[in-house]
Amino acid sequence: MKILTGIILIFLLYILIEIHWETHHFVITRYEVKSKKLPKEMKAKKIVFLSDFHNQNYGEKSIKLVEAIRKEQPDLILIGGDMLVGNSKIPYENALDFVKQLPKIAPVYYANGNHEQRMHEKPEIYGDLYWKYKQELESEGVVFLMNDTILFGEEKIRLSGMELPQKCYRKLKNTELELSEIEERIGKGKEGFTILMAHHPGYAKQYWRWGADLVLSGHLHGGVVRLPLLGAAISPQYHLFPRYSGDYYKEGEKGIIVSRGLGMHTIKIRLWNPAEMVVFTLQGE
Numbered sequence: 001m002k003i004l005t006g007i008i009l010i011f012l013l014y015i016l017i018e019i020h021w022e023t024h025h026f027v028i029t030r031y032e033v034k035s036k037k038l039p040k041e042m043k044a045k046k047i048v049f050l051s052d053f054h055n056q057n058y059g060e061k062s063i064k065l066v067e068a069i070r071k072e073q074p075d076l077i078l079i080g081g082d083m084l085v086g087n088s089k090i091p092y093e094n095a096l097d098f099v100k101q102l103p104k105i106a107p108v109y110y111a112n113g114n115h116e117q118r119m120h121e122k123p124e125i126y127g128d129l130y131w132k133y134k135q136e137l138e139s140e141g142v143v144f145l146m147n148d149t150i151l152f153g154e155e156k157i158r159l160s161g162m163e164l165p166q167k168c169y170r171k172l173k174n175t176e177l178e179l180s181e182i183e184e185r186i187g188k189g190k191e192g193f194t195i196l197m198a199h200h201p202g203y204a205k206q207y208w209r210w211g212a213d214l215v216l217s218g219h220l221h222g223g224v225v226r227l228p229l230l231g232a233a234i235s236p237q238y239h240l241f242p243r244y245s246g247d248y249y250k251e252g253e254k255g256i257i258v259s260r261g262l263g264m265h266t267i268k269i270r271l272w273n274p275a276e277m278v279v280f281t282l283q284g285e
Contacts, residue, residue, distance in 0.1 A: 015271065022270035026058065026065065026262055028072075031248040031280040033214055033255060037193040038284035042155055048072055048106070049278040051080035051199075051218025052113070052261030055094040056275070062098040065262070065277065066105075072279055074106045076152065078159075079142075080218045081113020081199040084133065085265050088126050092133055103141030107152075110137070111145045111161030111197035113219065114169045121166070145197065147185040157282075158194040160186050160212075168200050171237045177203045182210045201244040201258045202235075208254040214282075215256040222246035222260030222273040232273075236266070246273070248280075 048069050058064040069077065083099060084092035102108045112120075119130035134144060143150070145161025152159055162185050167175045186196075189211020196207050201217035208215070223232020223245045232245030246260035262275045 019269055019271055022272075022274045023264065023268065026068075026275040026277055028068065029260075029276045029278050031257060031278070033248075033257075033280050033282050034285040035193055035213055035282075036253065036285050037213060038155060038157075038282070040284045042284040044281045044283040045075045045153065046072060046279065046281050047076045047078060048074040049078045049080060049216055049257060049259055049280065050262060051082065051216075051259040051278075052221055052263055053083040053095055053098065054085050054115075054261070054263030054265045055083075055090065055092060056263030057094050061101065062094070065098065066101050068277060069102065070105050074279070077102050077106050077108045078195075078197060078216060079108065079110040080197050080216050080259060081111055081117075082115045082218060082261075083110075083113075084115060084119075086115035086119050086126070088129060092129070096133060096136060099137055099142060100140040108142045109145055109150070109159060109161065109197075110142050111199070112163050113199040114164070114166070117163045118166065149186060156192060158190065158192055159197070160194065161197045162186050164198060164200055164203070168203065169237065172239075173237070174239070177206050179206060179209055182206065201256060202242065204244050204249070204256045205251075207256070208251065213254060215254075216259075217244070217256060218259040218261050220245045220258065220260075221264065221267075222270070222276075224267050224269055224273065225271040226273040228272075246276075 084095040119126040147163055149160040193213050194211055195214045196212035197216045198207055200219050220235050220242055225233040227233055232242050235242040244258050246258050248257045259278050260276045
């Protein structure tokens with residue numbers, strides 16, 4: 001019995017140490033994205049993708065994360081939302097101080113997550129907090145894609161950022177997203193390689209149907225805890241074992257990269273699921 005008790009105590013100590021490490025450090029996850037829609041002779045573009053920072057802090061003004069991004073020498077920095085916490089009682093300075101440094105490294109495009117979205121959609125609760133945050137970042141060169149599209153590179157790659165209907169974030173419910181609802185926000189899909197930043201990965205098939213070749217999402221925080229063989233344990237909406245939780249998933253020529261996020265908010269735990277900065281190369285095939 002004493003041996004069993006000792007083993008349990010050692011395991012619990014390991015769990016506590018692992019949680020502490022994972023909630024204070026990040027890793028860099030790398031992917032290669034290739035597409036026949038892009039010319040073979042195209043020079044590979046290096047892109048940093050960040051999501052779900054939630055006012056985390058990696059050193060003063062998150063200098064450790066900033067320097068990790070700078071070292072990558074990216075062509076583009078994409079932000080997939082939830083950099084702050086949508087709560088009027090929680091200051092957003094950590095997110096602001098971090099993001100405003102990024103345009104000095106590479107062009108930055110920012111698509112809102114559900115936290116930013118609810119702040120600007122509900123001024124009766126949040127006042128003008130979101131607009132102040134947005135204005136400060138725009139003054140530093142950050143470009144927000146609020147249901148908008150830009151073209152970048154000689155290849156005229158389409159980059160769209162979409163805000164989902166708030167119903168898509170309801171807890172304990174599986175809500176459908178219609179193709180018409182996507183088109184109402186960002187128009188019909190068009191020819192040419194298209195990247196779509198849409199915060200919730202649960203609608204990957206609908207994004208692909210719309211016309212996205214590569215989707216960038218976050219939201220699920222990697223499932224909080226990742227279990228051997230089973231993967232992500234739970235989503236922020238309390239769905240068990242969400243499918244697209246933290247990896248690069250492909251179906252034919254389409255794909256979705258889901259960031260496990262850089263921070264936490266409601267459930268302040270990470271286990272076997274370290275925070276991550278995603279770096280991927282984009283090239284022709």
